[in-house]
Amino acid sequence: MDIRFPFSPAEVAKVRMVQFGILSPDEIRQMSVVQIEHGETTERGKPKVGGLSDPRLGTIDRKMKCETCTASMAECLGHFGHLELAKPMFHIGFLKTVLAIMRSINLIRYSSWHNESERGTITPGDTVVRIEKGELLTGTLCKKTLGASTGSLIHVIWEEVGPDAARKFLGHTQWLVNYWLLQNAFSIGIGDTIADASTMEVINQTISQAKEKVKQLTRDAQEKKLEVEPGRTMMDSFENRVNQTLNRARDDAGNSAQKSLSESNNLKAMVTAGSKGSFINIYQMTACVGQQNVEGKRIPYGFIDRTLPHFTKDDYGPESRGFVENSYLRELTPQEFFFHAMGGKEGLIDTAVKTSETGYIQRRLVKAMEDIMCKYDGTVRNSLGDVIQFLYGEDGMDANLTVFKYEFDDEKWKPSYTLEEPAEDLKTIIEFRSVFEAEVQKLEADRFQLATEIATTGDSSLPLPVNLKRLIWNAQKTFKVDFRRPSDMHPMEIVEAIDKLQEKLKVVPGEDALSQEAQKNATLLFNILLRSTFASKRVLEEYRLSREAFEWVVGEIESRFLQSQVASGEMIMTLNTFHYAGVSAKNVTLGVPRLREIINVAKRIKTPSLSVFLKPEVGKTKERAKTVQCALEYTTLRSVTQTTEVWYDPDPMSTIIEEDVDFVNSY
Numbered sequence: 001m002d003i004r005f006p007f008s009p010a011e012v013a014k015v016r017m018v019q020f021g022i023l024s025p026d027e028i029r030q031m032s033v034v035q036i037e038h039g040e041t042t043e044r045g046k047p048k049v050g051g052l053s054d055p056r057l058g059t060i061d062r063k064m065k066c067e068t069c070t071a072s073m074a075e076c077l078g079h080f081g082h083l084e085l086a087k088p089m090f091h092i093g094f095l096k097t098v099l100a101i102m103r104s105i106n107l108i109r110y111s112s113w114h115n116e117s118e119r120g121t122i123t124p125g126d127t128v129v130r131i132e133k134g135e136l137l138t139g140t141l142c143k144k145t146l147g148a149s150t151g152s153l154i155h156v157i158w159e160e161v162g163p164d165a166a167r168k169f170l171g172h173t174q175w176l177v178n179y180w181l182l183q184n185a186f187s188i189g190i191g192d193t194i195a196d197a198s199t200m201e202v203i204n205q206t207i208s209q210a211k212e213k214v215k216q217l218t219r220d221a222q223e224k225k226l227e228v229e230p231g232r233t234m235m236d237s238f239e240n241r242v243n244q245t246l247n248r249a250r251d252d253a254g255n256s257a258q259k260s261l262s263e264s265n266n267l268k269a270m271v272t273a274g275s276k277g278s279f280i281n282i283y284q285m286t287a288c289v290g291q292q293n294v295e296g297k298r299i300p301y302g303f304i305d306r307t308l309p310h311f312t313k314d315d316y317g318p319e320s321r322g323f324v325e326n327s328y329l330r331e332l333t334p335q336e337f338f339f340h341a342m343g344g345k346e347g348l349i350d351t352a353v354k355t356s357e358t359g360y361i362q363r364r365l366v367k368a369m370e371d372i373m374c375k376y377d378g379t380v381r382n383s384l385g386d387v388i389q390f391l392y393g394e395d396g397m398d399a400n401l402t403v404f405k406y407e408f409d410d411e412k413w414k415p416s417y418t419l420e421e422p423a424e425d426l427k428t429i430i431e432f433r434s435v436f437e438a439e440v441q442k443l444e445a446d447r448f449q450l451a452t453e454i455a456t457t458g459d460s461s462l463p464l465p466v467n468l469k470r471l472i473w474n475a476q477k478t479f480k481v482d483f484r485r486p487s488d489m490h491p492m493e494i495v496e497a498i499d500k501l502q503e504k505l506k507v508v509p510g511e512d513a514l515s516q517e518a519q520k521n522a523t524l525l526f527n528i529l530l531r532s533t534f535a536s537k538r539v540l541e542e543y544r545l546s547r548e549a550f551e552w553v554v555g556e557i558e559s560r561f562l563q564s565q566v567a568s569g570e571m572i573m574t575l576n577t578f579h580y581a582g583v584s585a586k587n588v589t590l591g592v593p594r595l596r597e598i599i600n601v602a603k604r605i606k607t608p609s610l611s612v613f614l615k616p617e618v619g620k621t622k623e624r625a626k627t628v629q630c631a632l633e634y635t636t637l638r639s640v641t642q643t644t645e646v647w648y649d650p651d652p653m654s655t656i657i658e659e660d661v662d663f664v665n666s667y
Contacts, residue, residue, distance in 0.1 A: 143274020
């Protein structure tokens with residue numbers, strides 16, 4: 001015992017009930033003698049003689065209880081040295097909350113390493129994540145399932161059970177993971193980045209082949225044998241082809257390195273799970289750092305006709321224009337390091353510049369939209385009462401939508417929707433037959449309208465407010481649907497219920513022609529989805545829903561649809577994201593620069609582009625398409641205008657132009 005501290009350690013019995021977290025006895029023993037930095041209990045970093053000194057930094061208010069021995073602070077003499085504590089044990093109690101939340105969850109997702117060519121419920125890599133009634137039946141959970149993405153587990157819990165449940169699930173899952181990491185350490189070292197000798201040989205061979213290909217491209221360009229790409233000069237085509245070749249070499253070398261790493265490799269596990277990093281990081285550490293770019297091009301000439309004094313003039317080879325063939329493991333040469341620094345510097349400058357630009361853009365957007373709100377008549381107006389939109393987003397739906405993909409070229413379409421062998425009463429009762437014929441005709445009309453009018457761009461994914469597939473699956477699990485037994489419903493009930501449901505889904509109230517047209521436009525897509533998903537044959541044969549389950553689904557659809565509408569009085573400040581399908585090959589302006597062009601209403605945009613749909617007789621051959629392109633470039637308004645007239649029409653309440661009379665009278 002130390003003479004300065006004449007106090008005996010607390011008895012084990014007194015501290016047995018104290019919760020010290022999930023720690024080992026050795027760790028708690030170390031924690032019990034940490035340095036205390038507290039004005040009233042320490043002096044020059046050391047405990048005061050006879051002063052209160054709680055190693056857990058508990059409260060020193062004398063009215064309160066000591067956090068170590070639970071005695072009042074007036075009676076507690078302080079604790080010094082080591083505390084012999086009861087061994088901690090893992091308690092499963094906190095998992096009860098997680099299990100209670102998960103019981104109502106049904107989900108099918110794919111792991112991030114899932115191969116699209118693999119079909120079926122079970123795959124060789126165990127990549128199909130199937131959760132039924134909260135139980136993980138197959139698959140491996142990774143960031144794709146648990147992360148912040150549409151349709152992820154967290155998203156489904158938020159939608160199905162509520163925000164509070166999502167918060168609890170996140171918190172409790174984190175505790176579980178932390179405990180696992182405490183028991184099973186996770187570390188990464190140099191050894192995780194080293195590939196075997198045969199793999200390194202393949203990597204060197206891949207890079208050598210790429211260099212030879214670049215030499216051949218250079219020779220072809222010098223001899224003017226290189227095929228010029230559409231819309232590019234010879235030099236642009238050459239640079240583009242070289243960049244593609246070198247990037248492909250890096251990816252191929254990286255793939256070889258990645259495949260050589262075992263499944264127990266911690267670096268690979270971290271990237272695969274989605275914790276941090278990407279496979280490009282593995283490629284660069286193990287195989288090849290790759291081509292360095294500045295402003296999307298190879299390193300430009302900084303000196304006269306060369307990038308660095310290390311190289312000869314007019315050298316277009318890979319090494320002199322920023323290709324780093326070494327990996328971080330093998331170390332970079334001085335010139336490679338310099339090129340790498342140039343590429344990295346651009347990223348830093350870009351980040352700094354974009355921070356200020358986005359801040360200013362955000363401020364302008366906020367100031368422009370801070371007074372815009374949805375009024376009780378469904379219109380979107382500003383503080384002066386000016387109408388911005390007659391219906392928010394033209395359909396009155398909130399932006400939290402689900403995406404549904406419709407297959408237009410499904411060969412088995414008709415048999416799955418039409419009843420091949422109708423029941424006896426369907427044969428004899430004419431009214432029944434006419435109802436089902438009308439149902440099939442509607443489905444055919446919907447399919448035709450979708451293919452010819454709505455999804456004409458080739459992108460068949462459409463955003464919709466209710467996830468019908470998940471509701472059906474939840475109903476099947478909740479009501480314990482037996483797929484071996486027929487449904488107890490009559491087809492007529494299904495058709496009538498869906499017709500009534502469509503009438504209930506009101507977005508625009510009113511019986512006048514304009515309101516009815518707006519209502520039809522707002523609910524057109526959702527009604528098409530309803531009719532195709534709940535066709536009578538599909539409900540009876542595919543889903544096998546009982547009457548009780550079907551009524552529950554219909555009720556859920558109605559309530560979810562109403563929930564997804566924008567509430568009156570809601571402040572509108574949603575900026576739609578810009579989706580460019582299939583333009584990754586084009587060098588188009590995206591992100592902050594494009595946003596700035598839109599907000600500033602720039603007259604001269606950086607990369608103007610236009611989608612032109614060609615007629616079949618022109619669109620089949622490359623030469624004819626090029627001819628149309630060349631003709632379009634020099635087509636002006638004069639070329640397509642036959643006559644122009646200026647009419648004097650001063651009265652704003654009426655018009656002398658016959659074609660505009662109806663329009664002016666309506667407004």
